[in-house]
Each structure stands twice: as C-alpha cells, then as structure tokens.
Amino acid sequence: MDAKDMGEDLEKVLVTESRINARLGEMAAEIDADYAGKDLLLVGVLKGAVMVMADLARALHHPCEMDWMAVSSYGAGTTSSGVVRILKDLEIDINDRNVLIVEDVIDSGLTLSWLVGNLKSRGPASVEICTMVRKPLAFDVELDVRYVGFDLPNEFIVGYGLDYAEKYRNLPLIGTLAPHVYRS
Ligand SMILES: O=P(O)(O)OC[C@H]1O[C@H](OP(=O)(O)OP(=O)(O)O)[C@H](O)[C@@H]1O
Ligand SMILES: Nc1nc2[nH]cnc2c(=O)[nH]1
Numbered sequence: 001m002d003a004k005d006m007g008e009d010l011e012k013v014l015v016t017e018s019r020i021n022a023r024l025g026e027m028a029a030e031i032d033a034d035y036a037g038k039d040l041l042l043v044g045v046l047k048g049a050v051m052v053m054a055d056l057a058r059a060l061h062h063p064c065e066m067d068w069m070a071v072s073s074y075g076a077g078t079t080s081s082g083v084v085r086i087l088k089d090l091e092i093d094i095n096d097r098n099v100l101i102v103e104d105v106i107d108s109g110l111t112l113s114w115l116v117g118n119l120k121s122r123g124p125a126s127v128e129i130c131t132m133v134r135k136p137l138a139f140d141v142e143l144d145v146r147y148v149g150f151d152l153p154n155e156f157i158v159g160y161g162l163d164y165a166e167k168y169r170n171l172p173l174i175g176t177l178a179p180h181v182y183r184s
Helices: 003-009 017-034 050-059 110-120 136-140 179-183
Strands: 010-015 041-046 065-074 083-088 098-106 126-134 147-151 174-177
Touching (some): 003 174, 003 179, 017 050, 017 126, 017 147, 041 050, 050 098, 050 126, 098 110, 174 179
Parallel strands (some): 041 065, 041 098, 126 147
16 A cells, blocks of 8 residues: 555655655664664564564564564543553563563553553563654653654654554555545
8 A cells, every 4th residue: 555545535644655664774773782682572562563563673683572462541632540451461471571662653652651660560671662653742751762763743643553443554654644534
C-alpha cells in the first residue's frame, strides 16, 4: 500500500517512507553503540509496534531477542488513572535482562508509564524505551524516552503500524486522514 492507494483518504503526509527508513538506521546505530557488549531483548507492544519492531530489528547489527506484549488501556485521555490490562504477557523471563520497549507512538504516555513500572518490578538489568513517534502530551508524564524517531504535533496519525479502526497499518508512511474518513 502507498499514498496513491489511499486516494482522497490521505490528508497529508507527515513523515515519508524514506525519512522513516533513514531515521531507523540512525536509531539502530545508536542502539548498537549503547548496547555493545550487552544482551538486548526487544519488547514490542502489539499491535502498532509490529512495523517498527520488524524494521528496527533488521537494521541492528547487535544480536537481539524479541518478545511481545499486548495491553489494553482504560481511561487514557479522559482520566489520569492510566489503568492498563495485560492481554498477552511476555514469554521470556526478563530478570537481569536489558529490555528495550519498542513502540509506534507515545501519546498521553500513560500506557508506557504503566508498562515501564510493570516491567521494572520483574527485576530487569535495565528498561529503556524506543518509539517511532512521540506526541507533545507525553512530556506531561515522567517518562524517560531514550530513542525517538520523530516528535510530531498533537494530531491523529495513521500508517507504519498505526491504525484507524484497524485500517492503514500497512501504509509505509505516517500521515493524517481526511475528515470524510471519520464521518463514513
Ligand atoms: O501514550 P498513550 O496515550 O497511552 O498511547 C499509546 C498507545 O496507543 C497505541 O496503541 P493502541 O491502544 O492504539 O493499540 P494498537 O497498538 O493495538 O493499535 C500505541 O501503540 C501505544 O501502545
Ligand atoms: N492510530 C493512532 N493511534 C494512536 N494511539 C495514540 N495516539 C495515536 C494516534 O495518533 N494514532
């Protein structure tokens, strides 16, 4: 799928496929350097992180393992509770492991704040965060994000793993939807 396949549904392109690929290369180089001589376990947060996980892992020279979590957020955006439920937990024991959480987007930051606390309680050697996109609200919560692809404005975005009603995840760029899509 590309921008042409979207027709009138794509309002604007915020990050092109080539900028995503270039930034992924830079992030992978930083991660390679930071984890030299250390083990590395990538933890992807389903479903949105599938694309960034697959591309980041292949851009790394450092050997890594991969595992996945699925979580469901309650009240994010309407309350500050940030209560999260685990739908699928890790299969790998992260005790003494260097964990790098891989995300597509950090918006309110509530999902990640909760997840970092949850993973830290399992005795890992370290927990860091890598996200392709960070939105401005994320600065309101205390969250130390080590690797950020792009800081974008507070708009609803799709593509590169990000969906609207489960669609557009396979768009290779990041963009916004035309208003008629939300009405249909
Ligand atoms: O910073 P927050 O406001 O907490 O939002 C970020 C979360 O929202 C998205 O997941 P979503 O719930 O859309 O699920 P999905 O990845 O399955 O699409 C994203 O992948 C993060 O996990
Ligand atoms: N698709 C999508 N999911 C999100 N989850 C949190 N913020 C966003 C966003 O901008 N787009």
